[in-house]
Amino acid sequence: MPDPSSPAVTLGKKQLLPWFVWLLLFFGTWLAIVISGNHWQTLRDHYGIAVAMIFGSYCAGSTPMGGGTVGFPILTLLFHEPATLGRDFSFAIQSIGMTSASIFIACRRQPVEWPMLRWAVLGSLVGTPLGILFLAPHVPALVIKIVFAVVWCSFGVLHLYRLREITRHEGLAPGAHRFDRRAGLLIGLLAGATVASITGVGIDMVIYAVLVLLCQADLKIAIPTSVILMAANSLIGVATKELTTGLQPGVFENWLAAAPIVALGAPLGAFVVDRIGRTPTLFVVSLLCIIQFFWTVKDEWAALGLLGLTGALGGVLLFNLGFEVLHRIGNRFDRRGLRQNPTAQVAASPLP
Template sequence: MDSFEAAMHCAVEMPPRKEDPPAHRTATRLAVLSTPPTTTSFRDSRAARFLPAVVVLMIWLYLVTYSHGPLDLRQRYNASSDAVPLGDLWHEYFEDYYPMTIAMIGGSLIAGSTPLGGGVVAFPVAVLIIGFTAAEGRDFTVLIQTIGMNAAGYLIVLTKAHLLDFTIVSAFIVFGVPGVLLGLSLNVSPFYIVLTFQVLVLEFAFVFFYLNILAPRDSPSAVPTHNGSADSPDTKPMRAGLAYGSMALAAFAGGFITSKVGSGSDIVLYAYGLLVWNMIVPESRRLSDTSLTASSVVVMGILSLVTSFCRAMTFDISSDVIFCWGATSWVVCIGAPMGSLFLTPGLRAQMRIAFYLLAVAQFVGFAVLRIKSGVTAWIIIGTSTVVVVSFLSFHAKLSLKSIRSRGNHPEKLSAETIKYRLLTV
């Protein structure tokens, strides 16, 4: 029997297909008709991400086009003042402050790709290029982050709320606010305020580079194991006291730094989470890089709002700062959601490299223009660098010990490995 005859034989021998009973066919049709069509809610749409931008832009267009009186309240209500009412603010916003508008485009991208707010760009540009005092640079930084960081925080709550850790967010807000208030009540030399910012960014660049490039990791061929305890730190009083006590101190320090340079709580939260919290608590309670980044955005947005409110209610914000804010607020409210849409992993890696270069470049510029041969400043810089490098070395030893305790081998740190880590997220 050839293949054709075999096929015909099977066809003849095959029993006829049974038809579905009418009741079954009717039930199938009803099930298909009753299935709701797959739709995307407005909350999940891309348009929902831009709601803060829409609100800010409407307010901004009103302010920039409508005729206004003097911004200085003392001039507005002083009959002897010869202050001239302002017309539209296009000229005041962009004639002197367009460099900040351009700079904050990059600031928005850095804020969207690293655990840093736009303040890492805003403060040095405001002080070193625009010519603001340290206090004015701080005021501008918190004002611009009030919009940019809270727009980013809204986006996180909308699309990635699961990344937020309530414990660390609430602690850094509750203990950060007293730090902000204490910092606002103390007078510090403008030079040391700028020095604090430069040291903060430089040392964080070291920490960020270590965590992303140099930190020990399991070998790719290692078999994942879990030997850590599932206990919460709350079940061990000494561990709980160390974890939550150090968190409160870090939050207070972050708030104090924010009150002086307009940024800092986000940096402190991220560094504390990876270098301290994750080394104290059991493996089940450790926080990921993405969770810490998302939490730092929300904390920085709220503390920026607190600082801005305190400064505004005491009438200490100058009109120059308001004009500069007006020239840039529309950029950051768009930049936050745009960054979330268009920043690919490859581009985020490039923005991290840009941050490393920016941190070094702005420190070199500050050292040449401001520090020069100031012995005290160099002692502060050297001491802080030694402390940070020593702590990172200690962290590396603990990480290697943890990897080996799980029966794994650390990944060999070669030039190829460094290049791979540098170019990937």
């Protein structure tokens, strides 16, 4: 008999009712904004970001990457917009796409590592506003772009040499819950205050790395968990920006054009990837993460030079060394748990 918490189980319209209500409220509000403000020309002027976010929103729902992971390089590298605009757009667009995907995940009762997630959201409530207010304003635009490029290149490298192993995990390793409180809180505080506040993305990748490397988590647990954390972090980021410094000029126009795409695209990604498998998607996205790194270096070569390239490559190496430390610790405690109980396997709860 199939597990009712499995994503493979087909759900009826009744189970998806909260998601349909969300879509009705969102599209009603979006249409009211467009009509009342006569923003039809704005939509035409910014159709490019809407097209780009078709792929971005698919990635947001099917991988541990926020939609801003595509939106940021498109805006900064292709459209040559300021990095601060790319960061604020990431927060804004993910507050729709990742929220939509999170509601869809909850309706489908997909397993989520809720104990760690709760503490990560709590840490983000403190860390992200502190980073936005006290760190991000002092970070130069070039550094924002390089931090983004380094973080996601590191993600790509990790998957190119560990993808087969990561995709074989089932459930959670025995004893994985011992890390819930401390790991979740540190992820929220540190990743929220640093990489997320600077680039608008990244906290989802951090919790994903902890889950798959330290806790040996199944991708069907790790990815939904990372999606929900990025949704919460984006809402915190947008609220903090609106209540303090305000979003960068140009964010609203790009958001207005792309928001309808991501509201549907991110949940669609979560649905489609269950049919085609996560390995092909993660492999392609990992390659793109590495490509955007070298694209950024080429675009900023005049400012970076050989010294800057060396520093950026050093950052990728440092991140992957950190991943290796997590992997080795996870392997040790996984083997210890299996020796004590060879049949042990921890499952994540589909609902909090």
